[in-house]
Amino acid sequence: MARSHWRIGVAGLGTVGAGLIGLIAANPGFSPAGGACEVTGVSARSRARARPVDISGLAWFDDPEALARSEDNDLFVELIGGAEGPARAAVEAALRLGKPVVTANKALIAAHGKELAALAEARGAPLLFEAAVMGGTPAVKMLREALVGDEVEAVAGILNGTCNYILTEMEATGRSFAEVLAEAQALGYAEADPTMDVGGFDAGHKITILAALAFGCAPTLAAAEIEGVESIDLLDLRLAKELGYRIKLVASAVRSASGVSVRVHPALTPLDHPLARVDGVLNALFIQGARTGRIFIQGAGAGAGPTAAAVAADIADVMAGARRPVFQRPAATLEAFSPVSPAEATGRAYVRLIVRDQPGVIASISETLAEAGVSIDSFLQKHVEGAGGVPIVLTTHVAPEATIARAVTAMAALPAMITAPRVIRIARI
Ligand SMILES: NC(=O)c1ccc[n+]([C@@H]2O[C@H](COP(=O)([O-])OP(=O)(O)OC[C@H]3O[C@@H](n4cnc5c(N)ncnc54)[C@H](OP(=O)(O)O)[C@@H]3O)[C@@H](O)[C@H]2O)c1
Known part of the structure; x- marks a missing residue:
């Protein structure tokens, strides 16, 4: 796919989509592989809605699937969200045509990652999703590429900034879960319906993807055991601290002789553990490798700038001729997930x-x-x-x-x- 000019179709013009359009408009030559890219077509729900970026010169598609199939773009970026519906249909349509796809959609990859990887690999089309986990902090590439020479034994992270913000604020200010949640909603850190975040489901999608990348198994959302932070109260935050711990929503995946265990739940984290020191909306990931030992990364897990930068890095990989399996190994060889009973x-x-x-x-x-x-x-x-x-x-x-x-x-x-x-x-x- 030696191309010097890439035409990009972007479906979804919300936080991430608008961020990406702004990034490419400001720096169309961002790819280190050389060449340039431009957004040529877009799709969103409402054409009339005011956008923070100029889309007046771009072709408009009411139907994201039509944008994915259009011959006027060479790369399709899906930033709508959701495991089913238009996001899934459009991604499948692009891959069926052998068109490279970049997405930030954790729900889609956690639920259908193996089938999409098989389709992408059969059609020779890259499918990249760095932004789906930890927004701008590069966790996906690290597990899929940088650590393939190691055997990862466990990963554990703070993967939901909303929950971490709520727990941090409760501890710092002595306010209740409900009060801090209301403030997080007013500040835009939490959705009007916070269930995906505070119920642990968003972190569940992300740890499902990380477990697949770390252990070479098919992403299996149903195997993740998920508990949220709704029932954490101040008394426990205070008593845990007296015992030398902070309570964090920890998403973890551990491989042992009896199988793989994937979980999201509030956990007492020792004060000297790096995860215990992660405050506010930040995300962090701790990795235990058999040869590499302990690795710790921390950074922005969401937001227009960081997430668009991660999407742009995937676009740069496509422009450079990315040719790796979608997960850590080819889809046909991904192991079935064997959960610990x-x-x-x-x-x-x-x-x-x-x-x-x-x-x-x-x-x-x-x-x-x-x-x-x-x-x-x-x-x-x-x-x-x-x-x-x-x-x-x-x-x-x-x-x-x-x-x-x-x-x-x-x-x-x-x-x-x-x-x-x-x-x-x-x-x-
Ligand atoms: N926000 C973050 O910081 C972040 C971080 C990491 C990953 N992600 C992922 O990135 C993706 C996008 O998130 P976001 O926060 O940018 O979402 P968002 O702000 O809610 O934007 C979603 C966009 O999708 C469009 N859309 C919804 N239904 C559609 C349909 N049927 N057809 C065409 N377009 C449709 C919406 O159109 P209208 O604008 O017309 O309503 C909107 O532009 C999600 O998969 C999310 O999980 C987000």
């Missing part, structure tokens, strides 16, 4: 109880844990104004998660218990 999962947990202030409570808690076979690593009893009883916090040593769950159920039934125990896992990498 819940019965085999082990870990450590933080358990917070609110109990009546009466003699013998601590002894009954210790006996319950001992009977279940769970040993305690640390124990904290703390008077907290307004807690509605005496908060007791304990952290466990590593134990089967099913055993910890049984012990918690038994503790919940103790007569001194005022509220249901709160269990938060302790970060595993």
Whole structure:
């Protein structure tokens, strides 16, 4: 595909699409491979909507699929979003014609990555998606290209800036989840419907993609265990800090002899772990490689500038003749995902109880844990104004998660218990 001039069709003119059009207009020769590119056609939902960039000279398509099929562009960029609907149809249409595709769509790649990779590879068309994970911070290329000589054992990251902003602000200001969420919505950090972010689903899409890249398996969204931050309260943020941890929404993928485990959940992260020091809307990723050891990257996970820059880097790769498999290896050789069964999962947990202030409570808690076979690593009893009883916090040593769950159920039934125990896992990498 030796071409000196590339004509680009851009579907989606929102935050990222407008950012990309502005970037290319300002610097059409950004590709280090030489040559130039220009946006020739665009598509969005509303033609009448005012845009922050000038699209007056560009061909307009009501239908993104028609733009993807148009012979007036050589490269199709999909910035609409969503796993189904127009984004999927347009990407498939372009790939069927052998046209290179660049997308920032994590939902699409997490849900249909293997089929799209097979189509792209069969038609000899690059399919690149750097911006889909961590926006402007290059995580996809690092796992797909820079680390192919290593064996990645685990990845763990803070992959959702909205959740990290909310947790950081709650901790810093002592405000509740609901108050900080409302502020994040007013500042534009959180959507009007925040479910994708605070429910952990956005991070779930991203860790599904990273797991596929790290371990050479097909992206399998259904295998990710997902829990959000909605039920984190200030009391736990404060008590965790006293024990030497910060609570973060951690997305992780770990490979062991029993399979691969992919999870998103609030996790107590030791204060000296690099992930514990990530504040505000930043994203970060920690990688454990068998040969490389520990790698840590941190940067912007969203926003017009950083995300458009990641899309532009993929366009530059296409212009330079990118010819790699879509994932770390050809689609036909991606391994089936083999999840660790819940019965085999082990870990450590933080358990917070609110109990009546009466003699013998601590002894009954210790006996319950001992009977279940769970040993305690640390124990904290703390008077907290307004807690509605005496908060007791304990952290466990590593134990089967099913055993910890049984012990918690038994503790919940103790007569001194005022509220249901709160269990938060302790970060595993
Ligand atoms: N925002 C970020 O910082 C960020 C970071 C990383 C990845 N991403 C990913 O990048 C993609 C775009 O995100 P965004 O934030 O730019 O989204 P956005 O601001 O909501 O923009 C979406 C665009 O898609 C257009 N669109 C929606 N339905 C359409 C349809 N049926 N046909 C044609 N166009 C349609 C919209 O048209 P109208 O403008 O006319 O409504 C809008 O221009 C998503 O996959 C997202 O996950 C975003």
